[in-house]
Amino acid sequence: MEEKLDFEERPENNERKRSLEYISKLIENARKLNKQDDLINLLEIQKLINRKKYGLVWEEHEEIVDHEMAKQIPVFTEDIKKKINGVKNDSHYNFLLVGDNLHSLHLLQKTHYERINVVYIDPPYNTGSKDFKYNDEYIDNNDRYVHSKWISFMYRRLKIAKQLLTHDGVMLISIDNNEYANLKLLMDQIFPNGYVTTIHVEMSTVQGMKVRSAKNGNIVKNAEYILVYSKDGHHNVMKHPLYNRTNYDRHYNQFLTKENNYYNCRPISEVLQKHQDITRQLEALGLVNKGHSLSNSKIGIYYDSSELVREFINKNADLVVRDHTSITIKNNVDYLEGKVYPYFNGKRKYLIQKNKDGIYTQKIPFSTKLGKSDDFKPEYGPLKIRGDWWKDFYLDMGNVNKEGGVKLSNGKKPLRLIKQLLKATSDKNDIILDFFAGSGTTGQAVEDLNKEDGGHRSFILATNNEGNIAEKITYKRMLNINDGYASHESTPINLKYLKTDHVDKNSDTLETDLLKYVKTLIELQHGIDFENSSFRIVTKRNQITRLDLKNVTSVYMRGRVHRMMIPFEQERYELANVKIIDIPEEFFGEELREWI
Incomplete structure (x- = not known):
């Protein structure tokens, strides 16, 4: 043994x-x-x-903002001069939050907890070439903590961002191979079972200097990645699939002609043969020898090569069909063998055909494959659903510096890419957050998408103002799309520009100090501007009777003041049909001394 x-x-x-x-x-x-x-x-x-031994382990580093928030409470203050009021009769507003995005995320915890539908971010890639700052210093590859500082930086922000997502919310993160592996493990830790897929985006081709590199044996980088996670773990995040143009499927080689209550079915080549203009074009293209019959097996080649064939098939797409799977028939109609009949099962319509063995099969019309593609140059024709390979976005890069009328030397993403991500994953009334807003592409993508499909999506952009990026680039782009400078066609928007400030936690009048800033939080929470809405705010006892209730629907009131209302005052508000909403204590309460 x-x-x-x-x-x-x-x-x-x-x-x-x-x-x-x-x-x-x-x-x-x-x-x-x-x-x-x-x-x-x-x-x-x-x-x-x-401590756990599986997963991402890193040296944790503190940030300056951590120390700031130990002593100070972040607040928002509005720069009124930068308000954009492009849609005059609409009280709905988007927001640009300027300051450290960790401050902005902490404040969004108060206003947008579990309310954000889609988060898209394009964080620093940590390439070592002055694209990532930690505590006001650029991190390069000589820093022994080059990766752990980046992970610490991202971990704090991603943890909060998860809390902002709705239960079925989706997060999309652009990244390249410098930090992809670390980000994947980090996201797996924050979103257990939330990983959906990694989208590969073709951002360049093997040309220029890359040709020499490839000839020297290197595998050159052409793609970047977009990590996709869902908060509740669901995988069907593509609510609205995207489509790429594809070649003709030669199995669509039958043509239906109407006869009484059924259709005769015959090879499509016989139908095309009767059109002399089509046969002459195919002969001129060298696809058919003069005087010879068309081949049914070459329909795909004819379609992809001949404009006339494409026009005919597209025009008659409901009558061009292919064989599909068998189907069980539930009625007693005596269908003729070989004929094609419309068959209804509930609200669904099928085309069915009985064969010699009495088995029924379906016919699928070519029209189900037709549509306008989401390619760089959209085409009408047969489509295939796009998967995790998003090709040809390098074609957008030639114009990306001009998009939005602003230039960003490093990391500016194509508008079409962000617009298609949001088109696929959002619905028409969703809230979109980008807390690495940079050049503001996400804001323009939301507005362009709304214009195309009649949606009412709103966006929140958060960025720091390093190098005046918020003012000179992000905000400038919002102005440009509102005025039409960016695309020669205006997309009117409403936008409020909020900057982060601080209130000392040790203030003897903390609640009073914080109450000065609740207005901006309420506006952010509801996407409104108090000056152009039916909302009002009351924080002091003497404001109750002075407030004009004409055209007012809701009043945000400090809870203590609300409880001090006398019956006469309550009756006045009730008669005016005004709803009183208590200002949340977390906006200004004494407990904020212990916050964070």
Whole structure:
């Protein structure tokens, strides 16, 4: 009998077990001797040993903003001069939040907890070439913590962003191969079971300097990635699939002609043969020898090569069919063998044909394959649903610097790419957040998409103002699309420009100080502008009676003031059909001293 090896698959597990047992004895001894300092240190060591061993492990780093928020509470203040009021009779507003996006995300926790439908971000790729700053210093490849600083930076922001998503919300993140692996593990940790797919976007081709690199044996980089995650783990995030143009499917080679209550079915080549203009064009193209019959097996070649064939088939797409699967018939109609009949099952219509064995099969019309593609140059023709390979976006890169009327030297994404991501994953009334807004492409994508499909999506853009990017690029782009400068056609928008400020946590008048800023939070929460809406705000007792209730539907009121209303005042508001809403305590309450 073969001797069984004394083999441990995870020998380190025993080492860990022995270490924990030893630490437990030391902890017990420290408790007995009341050695508090030793006890605290030993418990910390025990915690470190117990820390999970699978997944992404990194050195955690603090940020300057962490220290700021330990002493100060971030607030929003509006730059009134930068308000864009492009849609005069619409009280709905979009928002540009300017400041460290960690501040903005913390404030959005108050106003948009579980309300964001889609988050798209294009964070710094951490290439080492001055694209990523940590604590006001650019990180290069010589920094021993080059990856852990980036991970720490992203982890804080992504954790909050998850809380902002609706239960079925979707997050889309652009990235390249510098941090793809780390970001994938990080997102798997934050969104357990939330991974949907990685979209590969063709952003360049092998040309120019890349040709030499490829000839030297390198595999050149042509694609970037978009990580796709859903909050609740559902995978069918493509609510509205995208389509690419494809070649003709030669199986669509039959043609229906109407006879009484059925159709005769014959090869489409016979039908095309009767059109002399079509046969002459095919002969001129060298696809058919003069005087010869058309081939049914070459219909795909004819369609892709001949404009006249395409016109005829597209025009008669409901009558051009292919064989499909068998179908069970539930009525007692005596269908003739070989004839094609319309058959209704509930609200669905089928085309069916009985064969010599009495089995019914379906006919699928070519019209189900036809439509306008989502390619760089949209075409009408046969389509295929796009998967995780998004080709030809390098074609957009030649014009990307001109999009929106603003230039961004590094990282500007094509408008078509962001618009198609949002077209696929959002519905018409969704809220879209981009907290690495950069050149503002996401804002324009939302507005262009609304214009195309009549939607009412809204956007929130968050960016810092390093190098005046918020003013000179992000905000400038919003002005451009509103005025029509960017595309020679205006897309009127309403936008409020909010900047982050701070209130000292140790202030003796903290609640009063914070109440000065609740207006902007309420406006952000509801996507409104108090000056152009039926909403009003009351924070002081004497404002209750002074407020003109004409054309007012809702009043946001400090809870303490609301409770002080006397019956006469309450009756006045009720008669005016005005709803009183208490301002949330988390907007201004004394408890914010302990916040964060």
